[in-house]
Amino acid sequence: MTKDGIGAFADHVIDTDYQALPPSAVRAVKTFILDGFGVGVAGSAGPWLDGLIASAKLQGSADDARVWVFGDRLPASAAAMINAYQMHNSEFDCVHEGAVVHAMTVPLAAAIAEAERKGDVDGRALITAAILGVDVAAHIGVASNAKLRFFRPATAGAFGAVAALGKLRAFDRATLINAFGIALAQLSGTMQAHVDGGVMLAMQMGFNARNAMVAADMAERGLAAPASVLEGEFGFFPLFEGDYDLAPSLDALGKTWRIEEIAHKPFPSGRATHGVLDGLLTLQREHGFNADAVERVTCRVPPLTAQLVGRPIQDVMEANYARLSAPYVLASALISDGVSIEDFSPKALSDQKRLALGRRIAVEVDDNPDKNALTPVTVAVALKDQATHEITMDVVYGNPKKPMTRDAHLEKFRRNWALAARPLPADHAEKLILLVDDLEAVTNVGHLVDLIAAPSS
DSSP states (O other): OOSSTHHHHHHHHHHOOGGGSOHHHHHHHHHHHHHHHHHHHHHTTSTTHHHHHHHHHTTOOOOOEEOTBTOOEEOHHHHHHHHHHHHHTTSOSOBBTTTTBOTTHHHHHHHHHHHHHHSOOOHHHHHHHHHHHHHHHHHHHHTBOSOOSBOHHHHHHHHHHHHHHHHHTTOOHHHHHHHHHHHHHHOOOBTHHHHHTSTHHHHHHHHHHHHHHHHHHHHHTTOOOOSOTTTSTTSHIIIIIOSBOOHHHHHHTTTSOGGGGOBOOSSSSOHHHHHHHHHHHHHHHHHOOOGGGEEEEEEEEOHHHHHHHBOOOOSSOOHHHHTTBHHHHHHHHHHHTSOOGGGGSHHHHTOHHHHHHHTTEEEEEOOOOOTTOOOOEEEEEEETTSOEEEEEESSOBTBTTSOOOHHHHHHHHHHHHTTOSSOOOHHHHHHHHHHHHTGGGOSOTHHHHHHHBOOOO
């Protein structure tokens, strides 16, 4: 084994085949592959797609893979970059809460682009690669005990994407470790993009999907990289994270399948808003108050939750900033009886009633010592008639312990489908559902992309 645990991850990827996967993991990955396609389709209507596609075309003329919805053919690395960006730009993609990693986004974008480039990837291969990509990304995230300094969904996601690509290409151990090392040399993801709340946050997911493909291409052609990828003096954990304990993750390989721990996102906002959202909507259902009846709302949350979504409402906000503002998200939920992508439109962002209500919503930090905890959270509502209501949420809607139903999952997918920047046939959505449900029988994953990529203009 190499100096650090990267060899254990490489062995896990190489030694795990489809037959070794538990049925529960296969069911889960099919759910989140479909979810990933859905949020990617909705993300096509996000900001700066025209500029992103135009800039990608300056980087090469290969036509390996397609941009979802738009249909433009690009080098596989560029298509992976854009599709990962589309999957994350509305904050609607699934997440591993303990890892604080959107563990499907970067691996799936890379795996689909790779499948298109290869042309002979079947459904079982995609299932295996996606599960292993999520496994590596989430196991790495769970091992960190540190406060977020870099954007972990992007950085850990890069390693997950390399794992998925390595599986699809049947890399040997040395080649896969080199690919992980080349990915380390390219890692990107500043939390400043999260603080500012702009387009660059989702773009960092795209950068790391692209970089993972570059790493796999270079490793396959013999480029060597430092082997102490995770625990070396300047490896991932010391440089990007700080405090960590990798041993439990390594012990769990092949026993705990992280895909089964992934949380659905029922709302298009930072997952750290979902606990207080779930609490507030639960109180509203139980006690029947509306937005006009609310005097103030106080949320007591762990330090990480406050760091991620405790930001105040601003007079002028980009949608990406507002999705990460618990006061804005909760005000929208009270007004709209939930939160949808439409709540981040220019009209909604300038709604003075919504902004005034949001300024009466406070986020306070509790004394939770876990630097990666998003729960428990407590929501206290004071009404104008002097009544008060309070609730504490330990498990949040969308978590596997409090899951979305299949009907709710499919409703989310179909609503996202309808938001595509270019209209996609409604029957394609239904065909895609059926194909992903029976993904084991799909002989060419490119057929999935046929349904979500309109002919390029």
